[in-house]
Amino acid sequence: MKRLATPFVLLAACLSAPALAQTSCQPGTYAAPDGDFVVLVPLPSIAAPGLRYLFRDGRRGATTDATAPLACSNDGVMIGGATWKPIAFRETPTTFNSVGTKLSGVLIEPPTADPKRPLVVMVHGSERNSPIGGVYGYAMAAQGISVFVYDKRGTGASEGEYTQNFELLAADAVHALDQARSMTPGRAGRAGFFGGSQGGWVAPRAATLTKADFVAVGFGLVASPIEEDREQLVSEVRAAGQGDDAVQLVNRLSSATGKLLLSNFTAGYDELDAVRRDMAGKPWAATIAGEHSGAMLRMSNDELRRVGRARFDNLELIWDYDALAALKKLDAPLLWVLAGEDREAPIETTRGALLGLAKDGKSVDVYLFPDTDHGMFEYRTNADGSRSGTRITDGYLKLLGDWIKGTARGPYGRAEHLTKGVSPR
Structure with a gap:
């Protein structure tokens, strides 16, 4: 998505001292009248008083950056001359047990009542940091979705030992969905999982172990860890x-x-x-x-x-894990989003497997965002050939939200809908 010049011109005129103007920024999610939003959260990598900002269109950075396209006030966030107001989410901390281990989570609910609101459990990738308080849960909730985020075992406030055993992590995700459902009686409709990266192995497996209405995966693999290495x-x-x-x-x-x-x-x-x-x-x-x-x-x-x-081999990783077998057992509709130039999780085998499932009659929506790397990041290529992520590609966050709500129509940035028009064999 092309950046508009107007907001930057307006901000340049009113922010003569950007660092001082940003000191009043408060963590939260701020919405525009048209449904656009920006999430502000603290990150250890950003020095206080700076916060990470993430817009729905994928622009990201620190509020203390001189080029940040926003300014903060006591009333909200100023963007392009308009004030975006804070969203008063209902956030409920909780703990739940899974396979003898106490895990910690938070339910995030939009402020308005809706008995048919979708509920999504966010399944971790391989990271050890806590997703609680992170940008992605709020970016989902800002789109009218109830979101349950939890610390993977051995991370954050959850007990147990950190592991990459997909079967054990899938059992934890099942208990997380059970807990989320128990906390939303009469306040949720369809419920399922979203998994990013390594969560793409875990979320589909979890959905074969319990009743799930959908599974969404971003930049995951339909391949074993050994195949990923190759x-x-x-x-x-x-x-x-x-x-x-x-x-x-x-x-x-x-x-x-x-x-x-x-x-x-x-x-x-x-x-x-x-x-x-x-x-x-x-x-x-x-x-x-x-x-x-x-x-x-x-x-x-x-x-x-x-x-x-x-x-x-100290994390119980299932090296020859059969990801395709789990997907063949899956009854729920599946969204899979591919990063077209993914170096960490190359897409060739995964793309072929997913299109094969679609041709076999599985309910699979496959989207590909070109010129993106792992995490759906657009990037610049450095002199040594390495890449530096610049932003999440426009359309990705909105696609996730719309698809989970059952309203995906597109277009979504430069995304290609690979399974559109695919006929079963």
Whole structure:
């Protein structure tokens, strides 16, 4: 979405001392009369008194930035000469038990009553930070959705040990949905899950274990963690301008490291040594990473035998997890949003699997946002080839909100609706 010049011109005229003007900013969600909104929350990475801002169209930054397109006052937030008023959400902290562990969550409800309002449980990615008080829950709630956010086990205020065991995390998500439903008698209609990144493995599995009315996934994978590693390696060598010979080598590397992981580091060393010999002297081999294979390549076999499990296999990750099998069991409608240039979760296998499910008659909506990386971030490419995220792509947040409410019609920024018009086989 193109930025309009007018708000910036107006702000430039009235903010002669931006840092001082922003000191009155208060955390909250502020709405325009037309339904647009901006979320302001504190972040450890932003020095006080600055807050993170996130608009519905994906613009983000710190309120103390000189170019921030807003100013704060006692009445709300000034944007483009208009005052956006705070939304008085109803926020209810709670705890609930799951598999012998007490977890902590918060229910966020819009202020107006609606017995048919959708309810969504937000399922974490792999991060260890708490989603409670974060921008995404409020960005959902600002669109007329009741939102339940909770600290994954071993993070935030939740008890237990941090894990990446998808089955255990899916059980936690099921109990989170049960808790959210118990807190909204007569105040919620359809209820389901949203999962981002690693949550794309967890949310669909949770929906096969309980009654869910929908599942939405952003930038997740229909592939195993081992396949994710392989696809990242292939993406890296292609980005480095390498051809099919390099692709074959990194496929062999991922196969060898996958064997190490699946055997608890008792097998796969001969295959890894063979790949090392064939990669010797190739400059690109020193920089490839994948999820884990690059690091394993550069460790000795003695190191891998001694500390491999402690370093790479200490979170109960299901390395050969069959994500497609979970989706085939899913009865609920599914939204899947792909980042077109996702380096962390390359989309080729996932895209093909999802289109195959649609052709098989599954209720699947697949959208792709071009020129975006993991997290649905637009980006700039740095001199060294790395990327820096600039904003969440326009249309993504609105698509999630509309689809969960059952009102998705589009268009949504530059999104491509890949399953529009797909006919079952």
